[in-house]
Amino acid sequence: MSPHDVWEAFNDPNLDGPGQLATHVRLSLIALAAATAAGVALGVAAAKLGGRWTAFMVVSVSNLGRTVPTFALMALVVALTSIGERPALAGLVLLGIPPVLLNAYTAVRGVDPAVTDAARGMGFTRLGVLTRVEIPLSLPLVFAGIRISAIQIVATAVLAAAVGAGGLGVLILAGLANSDDAVLLAGAVPTALLAVGTGLVLGLAQWLLTPRGLRPRTTSHTLAPHRTAPRPPEKDTP
Amino acid sequence: MPEIRWDWLQRHADDIQIMTVQHLEITGLSMALALAVALPVAVAVRNRRVPFAVAAGVADVLYTIPSLALFALLLPYTDIGRTPAVIGLAAYALSMIVRNTVVGLRGVPAVVRDAAVGQGLTPRQVLVRVELPLALPAIMTGVRLATVSTVGIATVAAFVGGGGLGELIWDKGIQREMFLTPILAGTVLTTALAIALDALLAGAQWLLTPWARRGRT
Numbered sequence: 001m002s003p004h005d006v007w008e009a010f011n012d013p014n015l016d017g018p019g020q021l022a023t024h025v026r027l028s029l030i031a032l033a034a035a036t037a038a039g040v041a042l043g044v045a046a047a048k049l050g051g052r053w054t055a056f057m058v059v060s061v062s063n064l065g066r067t068v069p070t071f072a073l074m075a076l077v078v079a080l081t082s083i084g085e086r087p088a089l090a091g092l093v094l095l096g097i098p099p100v101l102l103n104a105y106t107a108v109r110g111v112d113p114a115v116t117d118a119a120r121g122m123g124f125t126r127l128g129v130l131t132r133v134e135i136p137l138s139l140p141l142v143f144a145g146i147r148i149s150a151i152q153i154v155a156t157a158v159l160a161a162a163v164g165a166g167g168l169g170v171l172i173l174a175g176l177a178n179s180d181d182a183v184l185l186a187g188a189v190p191t192a193l194l195a196v197g198t199g200l201v202l203g204l205a206q207w208l209l210t211p212r213g214l215r216p217r218t219t220s221h222t223l224a225p226h227r228t229a230p231r232p233p234e235k236d237t238p
Numbered sequence: 239m240p241e242i243r244w245d246w247l248q249r250h251a252d253d254i255q256i257m258t259v260q261h262l263e264i265t266g267l268s269m270a271l272a273l274a275v276a277l278p279v280a281v282a283v284r285n286r287r288v289p290f291a292v293a294a295g296v297a298d299v300l301y302t303i304p305s306l307a308l309f310a311l312l313l314p315y316t317d318i319g320r321t322p323a324v325i326g327l328a329a330y331a332l333s334m335i336v337r338n339t340v341v342g343l344r345g346v347p348a349v350v351r352d353a354a355v356g357q358g359l360t361p362r363q364v365l366v367r368v369e370l371p372l373a374l375p376a377i378m379t380g381v382r383l384a385t386v387s388t389v390g391i392a393t394v395a396a397f398v399g400g401g402g403l404g405e406l407i408w409d410k411g412i413q414r415e416m417f418l419t420p421i422l423a424g425t426v427l428t429t430a431l432a433i434a435l436d437a438l439l440a441g442a443q444w445l446l447t448p449w450a451r452r453g454r455t
Contacts, residue, residue, distance in 0.1 A: 001314070067432040069390035072425035075407050079418045155304035159394065162412055172310050176397060181314045188310035192303045199302040 001181050009186035015171055017186055024157055024167035024194065031089055031153045035096025036146055042097070043104025043142075048130065058105045065098030070156040078163040088165035092156060096149040103145030107138030140210040147202040154195045168194070243419040250420075254406065258427060261402035264320060264392045265435070268327035269385055276332050277377075280339035281365065290340055297333035305330070305394040313398065323395035323402075330391060331384035335377070342376025343369050375450060378443040382436055389432040393424065403428050 010017035046054045074091030081087040111134045119133045161169025171187025174180070247254070276297075283289040300308070305326060312322040346369050354368045370377075396404030403424045411421035444451065 064429075067386055067390070067429050067436070068425065069393045069428045069432075071393050071404070072390075072407055072421070072428055075412055075421050076425050079411065079416045079421045083416060151302055158304045158306045162397075162408065163416075169306060172306055173397070175310065176313075179318075184310045184313060188307040191307035192311065195302050195304050195307070196299055199298070 001185075005182040006185045006189065009180070009182040010171070010190070012183075012186075015174060015183065015186070017168075017171060017190070020166060020168050020170050020187075021190055021194070023165075024154075024169075024191075027085070027089060027092065027157050027160060027165065027167055028150070028154050028198075031092035031096055031157070032146070032150050034093045035149050035153070036100055038093070039097045039100025039145065039149070040104045040142060043101045044108055044130070044135070046101075047105045047108035055105075055109075058102060062098040062102035065095065068095075070095045070152060071159045071162075074156060074159060075163060083164040085160075085165045088160040088163050092153050092160065095156060096153045099148040099152070100142065100145040103141045103148075104138065107141035108134050110141075111137050140206060143202070143206040143209050147199065147206055150198050150202055151195060154198050158191055242422060246419050247423060250410075254423065254427070257401065257403050257405050258431070260400075261389070261392055261404075261428070261431065264323055264327065264395055264400060264402050265385065265388050265431075267320075267324045268388050268392070269331060269381070271324060271328035272331035272335055272384065273381070275328065276335035277339060279332075280336045280343065283336075284340050284343045294333070294337055294340075297336050300329040301333040305391045306397055309394065309398045309400075318399040320395070320400045322398050323392065323400035327388050327391060327395075331388055334380045334384040334387075338376045338380025338383075339373060342373030345376065346372045371447075374447055375443065378439065378446075382439045382443075385435050385439060386432045389428060389435060393428055403431075 009015065043058070046058050050058075073095050074088060077091035077094065078084075078087045081090070115137070116129050116133060119129045124132065157165075157167050158169040158172065161167050161173055168187050168191045171183055172191070173187075175182075175184025175187060279293050283293045303311075308326040308329065309322045312325055316322045316325070350368060350372065351364060354364045359367065392400075392402050393404035393407060395402050396408045406420045406424035406427075411417050411419075411424065414420075
């Protein structure tokens, strides 16, 4: 088996590698856009309107989302509805929401109250403070969440092929079923490149969005993202 | 909404038990392999900028590759079965363990290290008796996160003949006209395993770091 065989398999009209790649990208983009919109809206709303109970719910739901296997979640959504692209897409959106939601919530809650107070003092309306102070300051962390979601969605979209939604997983599954290494790699290599490319592009975007002073030298994975701990609201002094 | 076939679950209880044990074995082997690679690497690169960036970068790229594609990329070199799944899953866990271990080791205060050196400890003793124990909470956070995600991704092992609870979802469920009962059982059991292992590791961490407990310092 040579790279040429893999290229031939990718372009085999019966397998339609380019078409599956297009389907894969389309599914991932739609799912990511929907998950981002829902995650940011819910996260910002929870941070602005919610109390302690909301905080508990956001963290619990996000942690549960982390423990439910993405493949199982998608299979479950499809089993409860029908085989095909729409249910698979619903599964992808569902698993993409928690990282964005948790990061958006944590980021907005983590904005220094002194900064929002200053903005209020300068005559910003509440909406102005949100759109021109809190959201811009939250962007780096929100983007980190979008990146985690994107990587998960692209990866799980491979398994969408198993529930009839197409994508590059079709080639991998065909290769596995027929023990054909060329077909297997014709699916696996573009999938890996697509995922790594997605991670790099979004990683770069996140880095560019982060002010220089806030760029970490060493980052670690944490159980919940935290930049600064949310402070208790300060009491108004009479 | 289709109903759950409890009778099917009862008839297949033995199979389900075997798959659960397989799932735990795959997870355990993967985590052991990941730790065996990640800890020495983390220790080696802990005080150097460029080697750390390279190690973390490679681990991050591995972490990004979708599981099924990674297993598939390994198949030309390994037989079908548990091996590609365990190697692939271990590769995933590297990023979390390497990064967290290095952050933990770098977080050890310089005064503590100096005091240990001043007491006559060799560099090796400083590492084993002072730095690693103090880095344990950070390391355990990485191990817990990696374990939870490994339990989840191990469901994909079934595609390459690796067994485990993914077999319940894929072979018994999806491939039999989306038979709901095994898919639901597989989802619930995998999630329960992830939560249980996370709690177990949290308990282990509590036992291993008596100095970190509240009221004991």
